[in-house]
Amino acid sequence: MKRRNAAPVIAFFPEASFGAALNCIGIAQELTRMGAVPVFICHPGFTGVFADYGFKEYHLPGGGAQASAEDWQGFINTHMPHFNLDAAAQLEPYVAPTWEAIVDTAIHAEAGLSALLEQIRPDGIVLDNVIMFPAIARAGCAWVRIVSCAETELPDAHVPPYLSGLAADDPARAGFEKAYLRATRSAHRRYNEFRRLHGMAPLPAGVFLEPGDLTLLLSPEAVRYDRATPLPEDRFGYLNGCVRSESRFDLPRLPVEDGPLVYLGFGSLGAIDTDLITRMIDVFATLPARFVVNVGGYLDAYTHVPDNVYLGDWFPQPSVVEQSALFIHHGGNNSFCEALYHGVPSLVMPYCWDGHDNAQRAEATGTGVRIGRRDWTPDSLRRAILQLLGDAPMRARLAAISEKMQASPGTRRAAEAILRLL
Structure with missing residues (x-):
């Protein structure tokens, strides 16, 4: 297909989450x-x-930032x-209504998205979402x-069921899939x-997005x-993350002033x-470490802050993680x-969605530890933090992983693959 613009215009359309948005920013920077000329549909x-x-930015019609934030917090x-x-x-109670809400989003966005794509006339579209939009299929470009959720989003017999938090060979697999x-x-x-x-063909049960x-x-x-x-390999590619x-x-x-730095960030x-x-x-107040804690827009909810804790409503997360000895997420x-x-190292306290899958994978690969959101105690949290801070073999393993990832960043791999496609 012939390119429409002298420099390729690439329209990014991430889902309404900061994880997808920031991942796409990393690729767009590269x-x-x-x-190329990346633009964003918001x-x-x-x-x-x-x-x-x-x-x-190109903005989908909607109720505005305040209404969106209130709807999200209410949900x-x-x-x-x-x-x-x-x-x-x-x-x-949670996954079923979330999928209903995602389908509603796709239906409500369709007309506005179609109009924006006609206005932008991109050479390519990058969709970071869990659902397909017909307007993208009709846009006349690649x-x-x-897949910025866990790899489990693409099913396979050797991959655990999506959103399950199970190992691939767990006996509970069949029951979860049903x-x-x-x-x-x-x-x-x-x-x-x-x-x-x-005018689009149906997808198999449980599947909401086809390969691009x-x-x-x-x-x-x-x-x-x-x-x-x-x-x-001609239609799928792996990245090493997409760190912006x-x-x-x-x-x-x-x-x-002393002690290792620990970062806590649970997302919006x-x-x-x-x-x-x-x-x-x-618990942090009792530990020989310093803690940076992202509390989002809720700073006023914290009346007592220990001397070894720093609270903020936003941080340049990659920079904080780089300086940390442990990341609680x-x-x-x-x-x-x-x-x-x-x-x-990761101390993973999953809430929902693919957090369960990544928590399981961190433990299975020796790159972190999972701790339950409901059943932890001050003593168990304290032990988990101290264990990870003192785990030299894990740190050596992670240093080798880091060296390999930084030698071939996912942002660069993604950008090169997208331009080859175009």
Whole structure:
């Protein structure tokens, strides 16, 4: 297909989450260095996120940032009790309504997305999402799928079921797979009807997104699965994460100046649970380390901050992780990849979605430890932190992983693959 623009214009359309958005920013930064022109299509509530990194934004119609933030917080507050459940128990109360909401998003975005793509007329589209939009198929250009969730998003006999937190050979596998199809049946039926109305073929049960002209997976080599059926190399490619370039973070002087640095970042979802983070901070106060804690927009909820703890509403996360001896996170794929990229152990406290899968994978590959959100105690959290800070073999293993990832960054691999496709 003939290119439409002198310099290739590439439209990024990440889902409405900071993990997907920041991953795409990393790829877009590299494409810019290679002479392409990345632009971003924004969901309501993400206005300015991409402009802050120097990229042009096109905004989908919607209720604006304030309405979007309030809707998101309301949804999470409703489901907060479900985050105490294990992955299988979350299927009906959380995963099912989340897929219904994702299908609603695709339906409501369709007309606005179609109009924006007609206006932009890109040479290629990069979709970082878990669902397909018919407007992308009709845009008349190549499109790239980014799998920025865990590799489990693409099924295989040697890969655990998506969102399960299981090992591939776990006896509970078959039961989980049946329960997942049952939980997603209603949303999937609605989605396939939406596809039919827009001239697209239906997808198999439980599948909401087909492969693109090119499909790129963030999964670093160290945590990749040995698939029973290898993915065709002409249409699929693995990356070593997609860690973006970010400004340097300089930790302000704390009353406690000694001890290793530990970073806690639970993402926009986890920051809402101020009670959980408060309990964790009480444990941090008893440890010989310094802690940087991302509390999102909830700084006012913390009335007592120990001398060895620094709270903030936002951090240039890659820079903080690079300087840390331990990263406590929720298992988001960006966070897990950033920890691996900088050779930092992960203490994963998963809430939902692919956090369960990444927590299991961290333990299975000896790159971190999983701790339950519901059943931890001050003593168990303290032991887990001290264990990871003192695990020299794990640190050596992670140093080798980091060296390999930084020698061939996923952002560069992705940009080169996208330009080859175009």
